[in-house]
Amino acid sequence: MMEGGVQMDAIDQEQPRGKGSRIFTILFFVVIALVVLGGLTLFQRRAQYQALAKETETLAIPTVAIFHASVESTQEDLVLPGAMQAYVESPIYARTNGYLKKWYHDIGSRVRQGELLADIDTPEVDQQLSQARADLNTAQANANLSRITATRYQELIKTDGVSKQEVDNAVGDLEAKVANMKSAEANVRRLEELESFKHIYAPFSGVITRRNVDTGTLINAGNGGASQQLFSLAQTDPIRVYVSVPEAYAPSIRAGLGAFLELTQYPGQKFEGKVVRTAESIDPGTRTLLTEVDVPNRNGALLPGGYAQAHLQVKVTGARLAVPVNALLFRSEGLRAVVVDGNHKTHLKPLTIGRDYGTSLEVLQGLDASDWIVLNPADSLDEGQEVRVKEIALNGAPNQPGAQPNPAQGTKKQ
Secondary structure (H helix, E strand, C coil), rough: HHHHHHHHHHHHHHHHHHHHHHHHHHHHCCCCCCCHHHHHHHHHHHHHEEEEHHHHHHHHHCCCEEEECEEECEEEEEEEEEEEEEEEEEEEEECCCCEEEEEEECCCEECCCCCCCEECHHHHHHHHHHHHHHHHHHHHHHHHHHHHHHHHHHHHHCCCCHHHHHHHHHHHHHHHHHHHHHHHHHHHHHHHHHHHHHHHHHCCCEEEEECCCCCCCCCCCCCCHHHHHHEEEEEEEEEEEEEEEHHHHHHHHHCCCEEEEECCCCCCCEEEEEEEEEEEEEEEECEEEEEEEEEECCCCCCCCCCEEEEEEEEECCCCCCCEEHHHEEEEECCCEEEECCCEEEEEEEECEEECCCCCCEEECCCCEEEEEEEECCCCCCCCCEECCEECCCCCCCCCCCCCCHHHHHHHCCC
């Protein structure tokens, strides 16, 4: 009995020990799992922190779009507004008084030099001419009588038939009568010239652009106002076009330079001409050079007083680049462009601007064709700032040969 009881006690003691060992093993593995899970969590959080720090560092460096400026051609058309004028234009006034008897040509009529335009009825001048001719006849008769008397006295003095004083008086009277006759002749010629002005002739070949009088209109001699103007005559072949060339292009303008006109009413047509002269002086008010372009106008398509776009075929010296307006920075110190070098550093370059095309500007100085320019630069960009770059094609601008290393192909910082 005692041996049986001892064995039962031993079995009862071994069972609690086995259970405790299993619990310890389970607890041990649980602890190990918790430690591993905690380590994984810490490692994951550390990786997240590193990724966030890396992303923050990456976002701290701005990314900019870069492009090459396009190079403008050295042979181009300088397009400027022009005012067309007749080659010769003259108002025609009367040189005698009277009434308009008849006119022969109206506006739009093409006349040749010397062609009769109008007749003026001048009764007063006609009467003055008749009187002057009568006075001339009287003066001629008096002069003839004085000549006969002087000749007779010069013969009589040889026989002492008259005194020397009488001869001198006769000769003096003859000279006075001859002078009166010459004065009368001059007056007759003056009135004949004045009467000839009652016929109005065209001083040159052209077209009548204005007629201000009609039959019966009272005509007064002279140009005392617009109301006294009879006709306006214009020679329209060739036509003159005056353009104001900016001072920067004045050295390229010379006589003989090719040019042509474009008019909105004649789309697609070019009216060829050339530069004939310049003012050889810069207007201090507008800083422009007044230039005259002559264009043949045989068919009369170009009208005086009209507007045209004059294309001057100038050859510009020096490199000129075209950049869009959204590639510029407007700073207090002046206009700037942001350029990126091979080390991804920005540089702000001052610019000298030429012509404004609206969406783009002509750059005369400050940029090279090999420069990489930032498009839409932020106002926060500053000198020497590090940036990430992305090359874009702008208006098909080709990469220039021999350009500096492309920053878009360099090592990007991640």
